[in-house]
Amino acid sequence: MTELQRCLKHLKVHSSLDMKFLHLLFPYLEELYVSYCFKLKDVILLHSEKEVVHFTFPRDKYFEHLYKVTLYYCPDLIRLTCLIYAPNLKFLGISSCNSLEEVIQVEESGVSEIASNLGLFSRLHILSFQDLPNLRSICGRSLLFHSLKSMNMKSCSNLGKLPFDSNFKISENLEEIIGEQEWWNQLEWEDQTITHHLTPYFKPFR
Numbered sequence: 001m002t003e004l005q006r007c008l009k010h011l012k013v014h015s016s017l018d019m020k021f022l023h024l025l026f027p028y029l030e031e032l033y034v035s036y037c038f039k040l041k042d043v044i045l046l047h048s049e050k051e052v053v054h055f056t057f058p059r060d061k062y063f064e065h066l067y068k069v070t071l072y073y074c075p076d077l078i079r080l081t082c083l084i085y086a087p088n089l090k091f092l093g094i095s096s097c098n099s100l101e102e103v104i105q106v107e108e109s110g111v112s113e114i115a116s117n118l119g120l121f122s123r124l125h126i127l128s129f130q131d132l133p134n135l136r137s138i139c140g141r142s143l144l145f146h147s148l149k150s151m152n153m154k155s156c157s158n159l160g161k162l163p164f165d166s167n168f169k170i171s172e173n174l175e176e177i178i179g180e181q182e183w184w185n186q187l188e189w190e191d192q193t194i195t196h197h198l199t200p201y202f203k204p205f206r
Contacts, residue, residue, distance in 0.1 A: 009065070013037060024082075030065050035072040045082045064088060072096060079105045084120055090147075092121075093128040100132055104139040121145055125173070128152040132159070139163045142190075147171055153179040154205050166191040170198070177202045 009030040013022060016037040024032075025046040034040065045063065063086035070093040071077065077097040081104050083089060094100065104120065121127075121143050129135065129152065136158050142165035149171070153159060156179070177184075181204040189195045 016040065020076075027063075028065050029063065031068040032066065033070045034074060035070075037074045039076050040074045041076050041078050043080060043082050045085055067091065069093070075099060079103065081105050087119060088123050089121065090123055090125045091128075092124060092126070093130075094132065095128075095130040096132075098131075098133055101134050102137040102140065103135075106140045119144070119146075121148075123147050125149045126152075129156050129159075130154040132156045135159050137161070137163075142167065144168065145171060147173060149173045149175050151177045153177070153183065155180075157183055159183070160186065161188045161190075164190070164194050164198075166193070168194055170201075174201055178205050180205055 005026055006028060008026045009028055010033075011024075011026065011029055011031070012033045012035075013019075014033075014035050014037075016039070018039055019037055020039050020041050022034065022037070022040060022043045023046050024043065032043075034043070063082070065088065066086045067088055068091040069080075069083065069086070069089065070091075071080070072093075073096040075096070075098045077094075077100050079100070079102065080094070083092070083104060094103070120139070122145070124145060125147055126149060127145075128150075131154070133155065135156050138159075141163065143163040144167070145164075146169075177198060179202070184202055184204070187195070
């Protein structure tokens with residue numbers, strides 16, 4: 001491991017016309033900001049310079065310091081499944097990524113029990129999605145969001161279901177869920193008790 005790989009904690013990637021894949025080999029990375037990468041399809045985590053992290057690798061050893069991820073205007077982005085390796089993520093913001101349909105693609109990752117075994121997004125405080133017209137799913141499996149404070153869903157009209165099931169318990173820190181009233185009204189719920197408990201936190205965006 002190089003000195004740069006050991007020391008880099010904040011990475012900003014801005015304005016790329018032809019980069020399709022962003023490969024990361026920075027185990028101490030804390031913040032990642034990516035914007036105006038017009039051809040970017042995926043962020044890929046590397047175990048070494050020649051080896052991509054595989055789903056059988058320990059999932060708490062690679063992005064364990066990463067707490068903030070922001071992506072803005074990456075119109076070809078199709079997934080961010082690498083976030084299953086970020087157990088301490090506190091902020092996730094994705095905006096203006098028109099091709100994004102599902103953030104965590106469980107089936108393609110080969111990880112079948114990420115929700116229960118890893119606690120995906122269990123430390124997340126803020127989830128902010130804006131202008132994602134084709135987003136239909138955050139994750140194909142239910143998530144717990146133990147620490148969630150704010151969920152901001154603006155212009156995500158195709159997101160028809162949130163990743164909550166009957167085992168979901170509202171975080172003691174939850175303050176708000178922001179989105180269009182029309183979007184909230186058309187959401188599908190596995191259990192109607194979930195919407196009953198969450199509705200007091202919903203704030204319509206105008």
